[in-house]
Amino acid sequence: MLKQKKFLSSLQIKTSSLPDKIPLYVIKNNNKVCGVNFEAKFGINRLEIEFLNKGVNDTMVNESGEIVADLTVEIQNLIVDEVDLTTQLKTNGVYVTNDGDIENTYGFLHKNGKFTFEFICPPFLFLRNLEFLKNKQND
Amino acid sequence: MLDVLIVTAPFTYTFGPSLAPALLKSCAEEKGLTAKAWDLSAEFNYHYQTHQYYDKVVAWMTDPQVLLTALEFNWYSEIVGDYADRIIKIYNPTWLAVSVLSMSSQRFAEDLCYHVKKQSNIKILIGGSGLNIFQYQYQKKWYQLMLDSGLGDTVIIGEGEIELPNAIINNVNGVVTAPQLTNKQLDEIPFPNYNDYDFNFYSSTNNRTYWTKEKNNSELVFLITGSKGCVKSCNFCDVADIWAKYRVRSGQRVADEIMYLHRTYQINLFNFTDSLINGGLKPFLDMNVILADTLPNTIKYEGQFICRGEKDMPEKYFKAMALAGCHKVQIGIESGSESVRIRMGKGSSDADLDHSTRMLCKYNIRQDWNIITGYPSETEDDHQNTMSTIKHYLNTSNGLLDIIPRGVFLLIEGSPMMSPTYFGEFGLEQEIVNGHGSFIWTSEINPTNTFDRRVARFEELCDFLISFNESQYGYLRKMLAALHLKLNIYNEHVKTKKIFKLSTN
Numbered sequence: 001m002l003k004q005k006k007f008l009s010s011l012q013i014k015t016s017s018l019p020d021k022i023p024l025y026v027i028k029n030n031n032k033v034c035g036v037n038f039e040a041k042f043g044i045n046r047l048e049i050e051f052l053n054k055g056v057n058d059t060m061v062n063e064s065g066e067i068v069a070d071l072t073v074e075i076q077n078l079i080v081d082e083v084d085l086t087t088q089l090k091t092n093g094v095y096v097t098n099d100g101d102i103e104n105t106y107g108f109l110h111k112n113g114k115f116t117f118e119f120i121c122p123p124f125l126f127l128r129n130l131e132f133l134k135n136k137q138n139d
Numbered sequence: 140m141l142d143v144l145i146v147t148a149p150f151t152y153t154f155g156p157s158l159a160p161a162l163l164k165s166c167a168e169e170k171g172l173t174a175k176a177w178d179l180s181a182e183f184n185y186h187y188q189t190h191q192y193y194d195k196v197v198a199w200m201t202d203p204q205v206l207l208t209a210l211e212f213n214w215y216s217e218i219v220g221d222y223a224d225r226i227i228k229i230y231n232p233t234w235l236a237v238s239v240l241s242m243s244s245q246r247f248a249e250d251l252c253y254h255v256k257k258q259s260n261i262k263i264l265i266g267g268s269g270l271n272i273f274q275y276q277y278q279k280k281w282y283q284l285m286l287d288s289g290l291g292d293t294v295i296i297g298e299g300e301i302e303l304p305n306a307i308i309n310n311v312n313g314v315v316t317a318p319q320l321t322n323k324q325l326d327e328i329p330f331p332n333y334n335d336y337d338f339n340f341y342s343s344t345n346n347r348t349y350w351t352k353e354k355n356n357s358e359l360v361f362l363i364t365g366s367k368g369c370v371k372s373c374n375f376c377d378v379a380d381i382w383a384k385y386r387v388r389s390g391q392r393v394a395d396e397i398m399y400l401h402r403t404y405q406i407n408l409f410n411f412t413d414s415l416i417n418g419g420l421k422p423f424l425d426m427n428v429i430l431a432d433t434l435p436n437t438i439k440y441e442g443q444f445i446c447r448g449e450k451d452m453p454e455k456y457f458k459a460m461a462l463a464g465c466h467k468v469q470i471g472i473e474s475g476s477e478s479v480r481i482r483m484g485k486g487s488s489d490a491d492l493d494h495s496t497r498m499l500c501k502y503n504i505r506q507d508w509n510i511i512t513g514y515p516s517e518t519e520d521d522h523q524n525t526m527s528t529i530k531h532y533l534n535t536s537n538g539l540l541d542i543i544p545r546g547v548f549l550l551i552e553g554s555p556m557m558s559p560t561y562f563g564e565f566g567l568e569q570e571i572v573n574g575h576g577s578f579i580w581t582s583e584i585n586p587t588n589t590f591d592r593r594v595a596r597f598e599e600l601c602d603f604l605i606s607f608n609e610s611q612y613g614y615l616r617k618m619l620a621a622l623h624l625k626l627n628i629y630n631e632h633v634k635t636k637k638i639f640k641l642s643t644n
Binding site: 083128 | 253
């Protein structure tokens with residue numbers, strides 16, 4: 001059994017509901033269901049937020065076509081061990097809808113599907129190494 | 140089971156076999172622990188210096204502004220992973236002690252500790268003079284970041300000779316602040332034990348050693364510590380932050396160690412780790428006299444040196460140095476301007492400089508002068524003084540003088556210059572760019588001394604040296620290229636500031 005540091009982490013999630021329906025979502029870290037406050041493990045973590053109950057009629061529009069009510073889930077921030085990983089989560093996280101489309105919505109989930117973000121703990125090492133991933137297109 | 144494995148973290152220059160692991164091994168074994176020493180940094184240089192990615196990865200380790208490609212980073216990561224595997228599978232120690240010599244060792248240390256911690260319960264102890272550097276992004280010192288992140292269990296701030304075995308025996312976690320060893324304790328420390336070292340790492344052609352020009356490639360250079368700390372209090376230097384008080388071993392003990400290493404490992408070349416080999420004049424003279432009497436015309440040594448006047452250091456000292464085998468000294472002249480040297484706290488007058496230079500030449504002892512351009516009070520006249528001093532002595536020293544341009548003046552964490560007193564005295568304003576605050580600063584008392592001016596002065600010095608002797612100083616072009624990268628960052632920063640100022644006005 002490895003004795004490794006655990007990293008206190010917290011997600012902030014904003015939801016948008018309909019008068020008669022609230023969005024259902026599940027958060028998992030490393031395949032274990034967790035709440036918005038969770039413990040990340042030393043090494044690679046896989047954080048998933050899955051939006052479950054959006055129906056075809058859950059986006060309400062007015063006569064002009066403007067959205068007046070919607071069922072959505074928005075990931076607002078992620079703090080791991082007091083280090084803010086929000087920008088990295090929004091730009092590097094992958095949102096795959098149940099239709100199989102990959103959407104770049106920066107943490108805004110408007111269709112059923114799964115948002116996945118992989119990060120490394122300690123987070124300062126993750127931030128340092130992320131630079132190299134950005135350079136990948138130059139190789 | 141092995142109690143402790145002591146390793147060095149790249150990047151460090153392969154100077155010769157690293158002293159810290161060999162010395163700490165002796166200290167641990169003296170307390171009944173089992174210990175092994177591995178100069179991992181030298182092994183890294185030895186195995187990979189000819190690889191296509193090596194130079195770039197080393198540049199990344201030493202300069203935070205350098206970015207790697209994913210290919211380069213993957214190459215580096217695999218190497219770190221392999222070293223971690225060897226530590227876990229071959230050595231499997233209870234403790235891993237990582238020696239972090241400077242900022243250049245931090246990245247490797249971070250990754251090595253990560254890989255080791257990811258796969259094992261080996262406890263990690265970190266020490267060395269590279270621990271104290273402040274990390275602006277995280278508002279804490281580097282060692283605290285390592286502890287808080289779970290990458291290290293124990294940190295020794297200060298000297299580890301006594302505290303490393305204590306920490307292991309008592310299973311100490313957290314920060315250990317080691318009191319400075321006394322002169323008596325320094326004399327009681329055992330001699331280093333290099334038996335675990337593979338000397339092939341040092342004896343082959345290695346372009347990362349400082350002694351290649353003068354030494355045969357099969358010869359090893361061993362490190363010797365005669366003193367710790369410094370008798371001077373130069374305000375740009377962080378030595379006093381590491382060793383507040385100057386302590387010195389007896390001349391007899393240092394001579395004994397040199398003779399022991401010479402006998403045990405058939406070594407003839409030695410390099411002192413001291414900030415100043417002539418900080419304590421009596422022990423320095425004693426050592427030279429003993430070596431000259433006991434081991435005449437056998438060994439050669441080098442070390443850092445301060446220019447002293449004729450009254451403090453009359454000719455007999457230089458004669459004894461030559462007879463003992465002093466081959467070369469490195470002198471922190473820093474500036475050819477006496478007034479700049481006085482403001483630095485260096486205290487060497489023009490007369491001291493002249494006396495030392497002439498005496499060293501007379502006794503055929505080579506000398507390197509370290510030069511820094513752009514000290515906060517340095518004016519254009521001061522800079523021209525430096526240029527004329529260098530030109531004068533280069534032409535009158537029989538080829539025994541080398542100029543080593545160290546770079547532009549940096550604000551070093553832990554140096555007195557970073558204290559409110561000096562910030563106030565010089566009206567310093569420091570700017571943090573990309574998390575680093577050492578090179579972009581201005582001084583209210585000397586506002587024309589901006590980063591681009593400092594670079595221009597440094598360039599003038601390098602250009603002169605290259606034209607003076609292309610084969611000897613051609614290497615400076617690489618330094619200039621690296622400095623120009625920083626200059627680009629500076630120009631971008633200035634431009635952004637101007638745009639920001641315009642937009643807010």
